[in-house]
Amino acid sequence: MSMKKFSERSHEIPPKASVVLASNLEEEVFSEKFNGDVIKRFFSYVKPYKRQLIPALIAVIIFTITSISIPLIIKNVFDSTLSGDNNNTNLLYLFVAGFFVAIIFNFISNYLQEILVGRVAEHILFDMRTAMYEHLQSVSLSFMDKTESGKLMSRLQGDVAALQEFLHTAVFAIGDFVLIVGIIITMLWLDFRLGLLTMVVIPALLLIRIIWIPFARSAFLKARITSSIVSGALAENINGVRAVQGMTREYVNYDLFDLRAKENLRAALKASRIGVIMLPTVDSLSGIARGIVVIVGGIFVLNGEIETGVMVAFVLFIQRFFDPIRALTMHYSVLQRAMASGERIFEVIDVPVEMKDKENSIIMDDLDPSIEFNNVTFGYLPNQPILKNINFKIKPGETIALVGPTGSGKTSTTALVHRFYEIWEGEIKIGGVNIKDIKLQSLGNNVSMVLQEPFLFSGSILENIIYSTKNISFQKVVDAAKAVGVHDYIMELPDKYDTQLEQRGENLSIGQRQLISFARAIVRDSKIIILDEATANIDSYTEMQIQNALKVLLEGRTAMVIAHRLATIRGADKIIVLQNGEIIEQDTHENLIKNKGLYYSLSSLNYSSFDDIPNHIIQKITNSTSGT
Amino acid sequence: MIVKNQTISARPLKNNDSFKVFTRIIKMSFKYKWKLFFGISAIFLSTGFSLYIPLLLGNAVDAANNLLSSNSGEVSTINDSKNQLYFICFLLLISSIGRGTFSMIHVYFGESIGQHIGYELRMMYYEKLQRLSFSYHAGVHTGDLITRGILDVEGIRMFVQTAILRVIFLTSLIGTGTFLMITTNPVLGVISLSFVPFVAWKATTARLKLRSNWYALQDKLSVLTKTMDENLGGIRVVRAFSAEEFEMKKYQVISDEALKLSNEQVSIRSQSISQISTAFFISMGIVLLVGGRQVMSGSITPGELTQFLAFMSILLDPVRQIGLMINGFARGSASGGRLFAILDLEPNIHDEDGSKDVKVNKGSLEFRNVSFTYEGDNHETIHNVSFKINPGETLGIVGPPGSGKSTIAHLIPRFYDPSGGPILIDDIDIRNFTLESLRHAVCVVEQDTFMFTASIEHNIAYGNPWAPDDRVEKSTHHAQLAEYIERLPEKYKTLVGERGVSLSGGQRQRLSIARSVMMDPNIIIFDDSTAAIDAGTERKIREELKSLTSKTTTIIISHRLSSLMHANKILFLNRGRIVESGSHNELLELKGQYQDLYNLQNKARGKI
């Protein structure tokens, strides 16, 4: 391929470019949300598997015992049968038989510990991911607005995978731990002083570890965070690949990504250095301990305080004692790495859910579909109100139109009806009940929306139109598709309603996507329907057909319609004119005309669409009407 | 429109292929030959030290025994023994430190090679994904691609980190052990190695099973990622329909399937691990039995048998590790297969041989009988479309949804290649341009805008990141966005959330227009890019742009006729064919579909 290699490019980072914001955004979003004890939290996920873990623990203990006893049996074979001249064949057979029994136990316990611990580990991983995902379903939209899905993905997959490594080694760690406890007891029992002396280095080890932990923690966390930035950058680039190619940003992005990937590499290597530094530390300490035993033990033997046999035993045990400690140290790095991931997982789970159903929340099904805004003030960011003092009332079955220039707050108003965000001041009522008292789930069942940005899921057209609506007959789906005028097109497709859509419906044109998302909303038969520029990407002819179909469909339903075209607006029972987050005027079409106010002036102007009126004219009219 | 539910995982079912994957990974790691060399040397040294330590301890016991036996004897022997004890103590310390240090070196180099390869793979993957063409990206789910980028890169990295160094080490350890045992006592040697064929067989079958399990699991995790990714991307739809429970169910089904695969994996792994070490123990038992009888019959000494068993126990740990490593191998080959499947793809749209960086100076555009079919589709989406626009002129395109307007727009910067008919810019076939120069000359303001998680400024300067501040301000001014931005507390540094969530629909479109204007294209295509902008603002934008782009060839796709009435020529598109074309007045005189549309749009005005 003649495309220039990326590496041949100049690696100059342009001044106005960034690949996925640095971690500060992430820190801001998640800051101080989690400060609990990771291990304690982790155990709450282990608890449900107590029943499987008890046999697993027994298997681990049996395995450890058999693992120790196998070399002991061999030693006994020598001592009792082979070393002397007493060639006792039967004894040899007996020992070999014992050896095989030990092997069988070893085999069974080995298998059981692996499978039981392994399975519980997998269950825990899946549980944690599910907990995160489930939690994300209920956190507020304002949180989700601030968070990149790529980075969430890195927590949902990357961090869970990082935990997996830890859980896989958990079985060894448990075995090692059991071993250490056993050896400590034996050593103390054999000779208390020598036993204590051996363990003299343990406080030193603990001390070093206490110093080490904060460094390790921050290093491993940094490694995870940088890795999540890399994943986020990758995800964003995949999602926006069309924009990237369309604006030939490949080279710049490659360089920027390289920066991030290198940063991650450096962080990972640093974490790895901090992890492995514990190896020589533990080994040096164990060397010291061995030295102490050799010298002190030797002197004890010399003084006749202990028998040689005890010293031999000690020498053997000390070997066995430090190996699991060493192994645990290695696991400890893995554990610290896992803690970093665990922390990031719990951060997600701990994001507070701001919107919860109140106790005794009301089911909306029995309420009439009237909507009322009383002095509603709302904004996305503190101190920046987007909607100011909004007041209006929609009677059941009415259709109202929201009009106004771009950015005036139309979409935001509709979002509030569905309680996507909490308002700052005032109250919103549906059927006379404050929406804060209505069960969120029932709100969704009774308010259906066509969002300004059509979003479809991968899956068949049928699945997309039905989506989560329950008990829908195929005929109803067809009726909805007919109403929005997309049925004929669907029937032309080889697989008709079973045609598979790519993600976001990318194998449909935008207009077609909008029509399907329209059909998805009307199939629901809900009492309130919100259409946010539902026909913006559709030609006037199709739109007219939809308008005609809607007349029947909207019968008895309350509708809020955001639209540009006069044809849509004029049919409404009431028209609300928004500008800069304030209502300038609201009334029925006839009254507005009669009152000879703003709407009248606007309508009598010679523009094919309400929005065709230049701003300076609006300005003039606004000034003149506010004067009277 | 047909769906190509193509899964890209070209499954290496044959062992041969997984061999190729390994050689490829190993080749990559040979780039770090010094690290590899030092890492392996360090393994040998640390093993040497760890074998030396028990020897020293044994010596210590002997020395203590000496002390004891010479208790009554001369002072010099006591001192000798004491000195010996101190010396052993010193050696113990040294070898412990040596063991620790060399273990550290080998673990670190292993991880370092793994991390470096992970980094390389990530960069290669990123580069490849950026270059793969639209038709490829349309066919795969981003969730799948993200999973490969996160989990499969990790799988290979873990394999490199834990397996490569260790395999070399274990092979040499087992080789040495075998050699020692066979030379010490051929009969016992053969018996003690009788577990090898079983382990080899078990390792192979288990690895194959695990590999296909990993394949299935990673594929399932891809589906899981896809589900979660869509859920997070479509969060507003989910909330609007209160579909949280529905979504959880959808997720749970896939999650459970993945968990089942994971459990299967655990049981294959548990079986192979326990069977392999048991096989080893069984041969050890037989050695004990046969060796014990040999000792009794006097054909070998107890010392020989002891030595023999000592050699054998050196093998115990490596054998255990084989059990563990099988899984790493299986995962490595599955992940490698999945990742290389993408790294080996060649974008089907690329610079043609002999293409040049062409500087467009006039900007005429011509379609000559252009046809186009989407991959896997059974009929043409664009059929025999021909038109010509002179430099600086404006072309309008109208037509019902799905008539092919956006498709035409996407053919010009070669997001797709037409199946028939050339497209010419300045009378040069666009395939003679390098992609880079072509896409600099042609800019599409997309119908569905994509914003990046970055500041407003960086988003506007996306295609021209070296532009000075005043350029950015000028463009936002042209797109009627300046006033809004100036009102924001952080102005141009304000963050645009993912895909631009913190902007209103119209603001997003205006930002997208500003972004395109920044690129100074010779040909600019507005694909319904003012649908969410009120017509008043739109008119202002158009006026601003008129002076700026008087030399720019413009294509306007819109449903709002007032947006394109002024065009030099208007195409009415239906089902991929041009059904009417001409200027606004010419089309009205035709009294065809265009006129119907025009009347429909003006009815509202007339009726008041």
Ligand SMILES: Nc1ncnc2c1ncn2[C@@H]1O[C@H](COP(=O)(O)OP(=O)(O)OP(=O)(O)O)[C@@H](O)[C@H]1O
């Ligand atoms: N999630 C968000 N976070 C922060 N600000 C937002 C968010 N959504 C909208 N805004 C801001 O709120 C204001 C009103 O936006 P809204 O989407 O309600 O406008 P609109 O009337 O629907 O406009 P349009 O016709 O362009 O769609 C805009 O200035 C926008 O930038």
Ligand SMILES: Nc1ncnc2c1ncn2[C@@H]1O[C@H](COP(=O)(O)OP(=O)(O)OP(=O)(O)O)[C@@H](O)[C@H]1O
């Ligand atoms: N990636 C794709 N794969 C397969 N078919 C596609 C793809 N994109 C679009 N199509 C189909 O090609 C046809 C033309 O689509 P196109 O997007 O060009 O329509 P359009 O004229 O831009 O419509 P709209 O006004 O709705 O934007 C449609 O029938 C659509 O379903």
Ligand SMILES: [Mg+2]
């Ligand atoms: Mg809006």
Ligand SMILES: [Mg+2]
């Ligand atoms: Mg289109």
